[in-house]
Amino acid sequence: MSEQMIIDAVEAIPYRIDYRKPLRFASGEAHTADHVLVRVRTSDGVIGVADAPPRPYTYGETQASITAIIDDVLGPQVIGRSALAREQVHADFRRTVGNPAAKAALDMAIWDALGTTLGVRVSDLLGGHGESMRVSHMLGFDSPQAMVDEAERMRAEHGITTFKIKVGRRPWRLDTDVCRALREHFGDEVELYVDGNRGWSASEAAEAMRAMDDLGLTLAEELCPADDVLGRRWLVRQLRVPFVADESAARPGEITRELLGGAADAISIKTARTGFTESAAILGQCTGLGVEVVMGNQIDGQVGTMCTLAFGAAFGATSRRAGELSNFLDLSDDLLTEPLKIVDGRLELRTAPGIGYAIDEDKLTHYRQDR
Template identity: 45%
Template sequence: MQITHIDAIPFLLPLRRVARFASGARERADHVLVRVHTDEGLVGQAEAQPRPYTYGETQASIVAAIREHLSAAVTGLDPLATERIDERIGALVGNTVARGAVDLAVWDLVGKLLDRPCRELLGGYAPDVAAAHMISHGDPAAMAAEAVEYAERWGISTFKVKVGRELAVDIAATTAIREALPDAELYVDANRGWDEDGARRAVQALLPLGIRSIEEPVPVDDRDARRRLAALWPVPLVGDESCTSLASTARELDAGAVGTVSVKVARTGFTDSRRILGLCLGRGIPVTVGSQYEGAIGAITTASFAPAFAATAGRAAEVMNYTDLADDLLAVPPDVRGGRIVPPSGPGLGIEIDEDKLDHYRLDSRPASAAA
């Protein structure tokens, strides 16, 4: 079996809620469906989410990177040659999310070829994982009401609270959520929105609320401040935007700037995400499986990785923000029960695209060959 080409299909989904945070806002769900085709008819699929305020990639740049570079780079390769494929797509500098989505689609293809779920191929440690929900900026009362809604509707008990605004608002929002859900597990993410002094003052007020960690409190380039804060706090400083690759994660660990690493398969695929996880295990650093506001396809992809490993299966994975969307491409939505997300049991990622919805939401024209 050989890869023949890769499709990159831009689509736009309607939002139920705009996600706002210190470094930007997800005001458009302008994602890309990536499809890796083979000469025997099997197709691997994944979702790419452009986040220009973090990685510099747009929907147009992801489509161009795949159509103009990555498709040709892997054409003719055996889908099982995942290391060779990784080498080929890694030759394109930058384009983090585009490369990650191709890697994920290849893994979906491998699972279909071997007739096994990706969760099992990656490690198969557990059948499911606890689900965490990220609560974006809003009025403190509304943020607390959102947390209660997710606790009552889905049984969610772990929440990432977006902070990095005015200190009083951050404290009020986190306090409101804690008072509404006294037993919930809370951690905060400033998305680089504080300076060092603001971070010190914020954390002094937030620690009594029982937060478990603080993610990216100050700009990534301010490494001295990050080291000082990491050494000062009794809870871990989480590396996210500072840990977007194996090399950058190693640098942060060497510098002593992070105590937990957020791995996002949307930007490092399954291949590099496993490498980052292995690096963290070797250094004794915990890993959280994070989210960049994926749709339902991305949520299932994350839910296939997190329970596959002993080191991540015991921590809630950030998978619930697909619910910020008013519609999606999947024929069957993610399976969330009792606060846990259960990845599909079918081969690969186990996802099925509703082709009518894809036709409705795609932003390019459907190829004549696909319509035949």
């Protein structure tokens, strides 16, 4: 079997799809999805596919850098490897510093090819826990009424009742007003949590969270920078909800540092930056330490969303909380032949092997940027 699964080609395809409206948050702003579709072909003719979303304001990667590192470094390193040789592939990856989204997409494309060859869903290969996940929707910077209206639309059209609110503006009352408006509109019918993308100082975050103490928030993510070491530890100690480390804890060593140092007590796992192989290692690390995890979103399209779903549904620990699986709705179009549908606030796995999607080649031709 392994002789049939030798990687013999890797392709990185830059493409661009507009968002319906600008997505705004403390660490940046996005108007278009300038992503890279990564394809891996094996010797038996199977093609595995995944997506790499650049986030230059978070990880330093751009569409051009992802394309170049895959074409010039990472792709040539894995060609000739078996799709089963994940440890060898990641040993190759570790020879190159950084580039998390490029490495993650290549890892997941290999998993997709492996599952397709074996005739098994990747989610079942990973763990096989469940068939679906509850969905959380991210609300970006806007006025209180506009964010209430968007949340109401998401509940009415898709059954979503969990919302992640982007905060981190100055003055912080801009964001506390939004959170209060959402709670007053929905009452106890929805779950609300906040993500600051490092936008506040520790003292600002503490004051804002005290002002929202009566709103029943369930999580607080990256309210202040991890580099504010003592300030962040001081903040985490006084919060009444778990503090989620996201971009500050993207690798296993960083996760250990943040958790044992008292700078976080929950972790966001994003397959867009750690793929399936490293995400599984991170999940084991968190499970062993007894901390909660959340399946995060890299403003993914439908390809990236299905990768997050495949991993999140595979394990009990990643299925307990709603996963951030809805931001493909912010895109004006997408690449799948069969678009995703959120029904009653949940996304279901598909029955096809691999990750379970097929790419619309006409749409890819239309949106790709290298021709």
